[in-house]
Amino acid sequence: MKTLIVKGRTIVSGVGPDGNVARVDDAAVLVRDGTIVDIGPIRDLRAPDDAEVIGGDDFVVLPGFVNAHHHVGLTPLQLGAPDLPLELWANYRMGARRVDFHLDTLYSAFELVRSGVTTVQHLHSRVPGGVEEVAAGAREVIRAYRDIGMRVSYAYALRDQNRIVYADDETFYARLPDDLAEPLRATVDAQALSADENLEVFRILSGEFDEAGDVAIQLAPLNFQWCSDSALKQVAALSHERGALVHLHLLETPYQRAYARKRTGGSALGHLDRLGLLNERMTLGHGVWTTADDLDLVAERGAGICHNCSSNLRLRSGWAPVNAMLERGIRVALGIDEAGMNDDRDMLQEMRQVLRTHRVPGHQARVPSVAEVFRMATENGAGTTGFGARIGRLDPGCAADMVLMRWSRIARPYLDPDVSVLDAVVQRGKTDAVDTVLIGGVPVLRGGRFTRIDEEAALRDLAQFMNRPADEDERRRRAMVGRLMPHVEAFYENWLAEEPFEAYDVRNSRI
Numbered sequence: 209m210k211t212l213i214v215k216g217r218t219i220v221s222g223v224g225p226d227g228n229v230a231r232v233d234d235a236a237v238l239v240r241d242g243t244i245v246d247i248g249p250i251r252d253l254r255a256p257d258d259a260e261v262i263g264g265d266d267f268v269v270l271p272g273f274v275n276a277h278h279h280v281g282l283t284p285l286q287l288g289a290p291d292l293p294l295e296l297w298a299n300y301r302m303g304a305r306r307v308d309f310h311l312d313t314l315y316s317a318f319e320l321v322r323s324g325v326t327t328v329q330h331l332h333s334r335v336p337g338g339v340e341e342v343a344a345g346a347r348e349v350i351r352a353y354r355d356i357g358m359r360v361s362y363a364y365a366l367r368d369q370n371r372i373v374y375a376d377d378e379t380f381y382a383r384l385p386d387d388l389a390e391p392l393r394a395t396v397d398a399q400a401l402s403a404d405e406n407l408e409v410f411r412i413l414s415g416e417f418d419e420a421g422d423v424a425i426q427l428a429p430l431n432f433q434w435c436s437d438s439a440l441k442q443v444a445a446l447s448h449e450r451g452a453l454v455h456l457h458l459l460e461t462p463y464q465r466a467y468a469r470k471r472t473g474g475s476a477l478g479h480l481d482r483l484g485l486l487n488e489r490m491t492l493g494h495g496v497w498t499t500a501d502d503l504d505l506v507a508e509r510g511a512g513i514c515h516n517c518s519s520n521l522r523l524r525s526g527w528a529p530v531n532a533m534l535e536r537g538i539r540v541a542l543g544i545d546e547a548g549m550n551d552d553r554d555m556l557q558e559m560r561q562v563l564r565t566h567r568v569p570g571h572q573a574r575v576p577s578v579a580e581v582f583r584m585a586t587e588n589g590a591g592t593t594g595f596g597a598r599i600g601r602l603d604p605g606c607a608a609d610m611v612l613m614r615w616s617r618i619a620r621p622y623l624d625p626d627v628s629v630l631d632a633v634v635q636r637g638k639t640d641a642v643d644t645v646l647i648g649g650v651p652v653l654r655g656g657r658f659t660r661i662d663e664e665a666a667l668r669d670l671a672q673f674m675n676r677p678a679d680e681d682e683r684r685r686r687a688m689v690g691r692l693m694p695h696v697e698a699f700y701e702n703w704l705a706e707e708p709f710e711a712y713d714v715r716n717s718r719i
C-alpha cells in the first residue's frame with residue numbers, strides 16, 4: 209500500500225449545489241492506493257511514518273478539472289482551416305492532413321494537464337476505414353492518455369447521414385459538377401461507418417476497457433442532423449441496456465435549429481425525448497439554440513449540457529443561454545472543444561472566458577458566479593463521464609485526481625487578503641502556477657515537468673511526422689475543399705429567413 213500526504217495552504221474539496229465552497233486551510237489530503245482517505249489538519253491525519261509528502265505551504269490544492277468536450281490534438285487552425293461558420297468549417301476540414309493519432313493526442317494532452325485537466329471526454333471522428341481501422345485508431349488515442357497518465361472517457365462519434373450538408377448526400381452530389389462530386393464522394397465514403405458498425409466499435413472497446421479504472425467508453429451520436437431516427441433509437445436502446453452515457457452535439461448553430469424544424473415540425477429536444485434519449489445519462493454538447501421550452505424539458509429529464517464557449521465564439525455559432533440553464537438548475541459542464549481562445553487547450557483560460565462571456569447588462573440580471581463556473585469545470589464535468597462521482601471533488605472515497613497551484617504565482621506581488629482563494633484561482637490563475645498534477649495518486653506533472661513521458665521528444669516526433677511531404681490523397685483533398693465551399697454556402701442561402709428569433713437577453717440596442 210502506498211500512502212501519500214498532499215499538503216496545501218488551502219485544500220478546496222469542491223463547490224456544493226448551493227454554491228458553497230468546501231475548503232480547509234493549512235491542511236493535507238491523505239491518499240492511499242490512489243484514493244483519498246482523509247482531509248484535514250496534518251496533525252490529525254493518521255499517516256505511516258514512511259508516507260511520501262507532496263506540496264507544501266505555497267500550494268492551493270484543487271480537484272482536477274474535467275474537459276468535457278474534446279476532439280483533436282493539432283487544432284483545425286494548425287491544420288490550415290480558418291475559423292469559419294460551422295457548416296463551412298466542418299467541410300473545409302476535409303482538406304486537412306492526416307495525423308498520427310498517438311502523437312496528435314499526446315500534444316493536446318500535454319496542454320490539458322498543464323492547465324490542470326485530469327480527465328477528458330474525447331469525442332473522436334474522421335478515422336478512415338472500417339470497424340477494425342476505427343477501433344485501432346481509438347486504441348492509439350487511448351494509449352496516448354495512458355502514456356501520460358490521464359483519465360479518458362472515450363467515444364467514437366456516430367454519423368450515418370447528411371455527411372456534407374443538412375440534407376441527403378445524393379441530393380447534394382447532384383448539385384455539383386462531376387469532377388467535384390467524385391472526389392468528394394470518395395473522401396466521404398472513406399470515413400463512413402453505418403450505425404451498426406459504429407455500435408460494434410463501442411462494443412469492442414467496452415469489452416477491452418470497461419474493467420480499467422482509467423478508461424470509460426461511451427456513446428456519441430454526433431449531432432441530430434447527422435443521425436437517422438433509426439440510429440438514434442439504437443443508441444437509446446444500447447444506452448438503456450448497458451447504462452452507457454451519451455454525449456450528443458445539439459443545436460450548435462441556428463441552421464441546426466432550422467433543420468430540426470424542417471425534419472420534425474418542431475424542436476429537436478422534443479424529438480429526442482420521444483426517441484427515449486433525453487434522460488440523466490445524456491449530455492448535450494453546445495445547446496446554443498435551445499429555446500426556453502427546450503431548457504425546461506432538459507431540466508425536467510435531468511439531462512446535462514456541455515457549454516463550449518470558445519468554440520461558439522470562434523465559429524460564430526452564438527451565445528449559449530447559460531444563465532437560463534443555471535436558473536433551471538441544469539447541470540452545465542465545460543468543454544474546450546477543438547481549441548480555446550488562444551488556439552490551445554487551457555481550462556483556466558476557458559473558465560475565465562465563461563465567467564466573462566455571460567455577464568449581461570442589468571444590475572438584477574443573473575450571471576454565473578465564480579463558484580458555479582468552478583463547479584462546471586469539476587463536478588459537473590465529471591458527471592458527463594463514466595467516472596461519475598469518483599472524480600470532480602476531493603472527498604474521502606474519491607480518486608486522488610488533484611492540481612497543486614503555486615499561490616505565490618497567483619497572488620504576487622500583492623492580493624488583498626479578503627479576496628477568496630477560489631476567486632483568485634479562477635480569475636488570476638494561469639498555467640505557470642500549475643506545478644503538480646496527480647491522477648489516481650500518481651504525480652503525472654511535477655515541478656512543471658511530465659514524469660512519465662518525454663514531452664520534447666514527443667513534440668519532435670509530431671513535428672517530424674507532420675513535416676513529411678503531402679501525399680497524393682492529401683493534395684487532392686486540399687484542392688477539393690476550396691472548390692466545394694461556394695456550393696456549401698449556396699446550399700444554406702435563405703435558411704434563416706423564416707426562422708423566428710427572440711433573444712434571452714439584451715446586449716445592445718440600435719434604437
Ligand SMILES: [Zn+2]
Nearest residue numbers: 277457493545
Ligand atoms: Zn464538438
